[in-house]
Amino acid sequence: MSKLASTHRFNLRKAWIATIILAAGMIMAACQEQSTPPSGSQTSSTTAQSPAAGALKIGSLLPATGDLSSVGQPMLAAVPLLVDKVNQCGGVNGAAIALVPNTDDQTDPTAGADGMTKLAEVDKVAGVVGSFASGVSSAAAPIAVRNKVMLISPGSTSPIFTERAKKGDFQGFWARTAPPDTYQAQALAKLAFDKGVKKVATVVINNDYGVGFEKEFVLAFKKLGGTITNEAKPTRYDPKATTFETEVQATFGSKPEAVAAIAYAETGALLLKTAYEQGLSKDVQILLTDGSKSEQFPEQVGKTSDGKFILTGALGTVPGADGKALEQFVTLWQAKFNKPPVEYAAQAWDAAALLALSAQAAKTNTGEGIKSKLREVANAPGVEVSDVCEGLKLLKEGKDINYQGASGNVDVDENGDVVGVYDVWRVEADGTLKTIGKVKPQ
Structure with a gap:
């Protein structure tokens, strides 16, 4: 083979490789432009x-x-x-x-x-x-x-x-x-009180959501005649926390009839699992909110030694749609x-x-x-x-x-707020979440 022919074949090969790399890069870029669709959903054609x-x-x-x-x-x-x-x-x-x-x-x-x-x-x-x-x-x-x-x-x-x-x-x-949780906190307080609960402890994620909800819940529950057992020293946990021994001792150790856990799913699951493992959550009614309502949450918290879901019987509220x-x-x-x-x-x-x-x-x-x-x-x-x-x-x-929206009438006030209705949900024995009614703010 002549040197000229060899050089020509080498240049063709470089061009061929470059074309493949360029095409692969274009495909990857196109893939990256698409948002990851949620489970069970399809990507909208509009984005393309x-x-x-x-x-x-x-x-x-x-x-x-x-x-x-x-x-x-x-x-x-x-x-x-x-x-x-x-x-x-x-x-x-x-x-x-x-x-x-x-x-x-x-x-x-x-x-x-x-x-x-x-x-x-x-x-x-x-x-x-x-x-x-x-x-x-x-x-x-x-x-x-x-x-x-x-x-x-x-x-x-x-x-x-x-x-x-x-x-x-x-x-x-x-x-x-x-x-706003001004209303959901009132709804959760009313739900607890209507269930005969008179003493509640709170444990909340230490951010705008958790602390804001806690403030309104305490006001609403006390107004109904209830007692917050850890009001003098509220239990708030770091959103980046990975262990919760101290928090569950402080919360459940105040001898409440129920614990209102205002938490997100991943950290909330670890917290409630820790409470069970320490033997603190037995016979205590767990109250939850929208932040932890997901189909995976009971599984994340886990099961008892005899195979039952730890969260069985837990009650919660979530903004509904009507x-x-x-x-x-x-x-x-x-x-x-x-x-x-x-x-x-x-x-x-x-x-x-x-x-x-x-x-x-x-x-x-x-x-x-x-x-x-x-x-x-x-x-x-x-x-x-x-x-x-x-x-x-x-x-x-x-x-x-x-x-008139799907979630409600969406009447937006001067502060950007709307008023809604709340669904009451319960964790069933099989770990599923069941909507069992509605509750309105007091």
């Missing part, structure tokens, strides 16, 4: 479309990983589902919504702040559905305000947001479709995923719907425009509509609407 110039661009900041992943992951599909529906009926302001794949906040304020910065300053979104954890939303909100991005949370329930809104911290760029759009939403979700919607999916759907409707009402696809019309489309007066496409049609005709 090229956005029209000036189209409404929205994103989500929700926990696919971390302490709230078992609650957050299953609800990730709600936003793409709403966007697909809107785009099928013509989009917003004459163009399809451009949906940025979910940004995983990792149930961590630092990661959430980084994610919000990316959404606002790199992706240039006008609105965001998120976050779920109150601590993450606290970190993300100032970034949203600074960049004039409308942030609507489907699950951050800490009362601290009401207080901050009253101080003017959010300048109107904050709202939520889940009611809106006029609920039936339509449930039908759409079941047709797509062949299962009923998970908790907070309706709230996430409503959050995305409010972003779309507000932008259409404002006739501009900006965060400032959304903010200016949010309460107008959510509240009376106006034609009551539960179908988002019908709402968009009326707005295009210049009519006022009053959106």
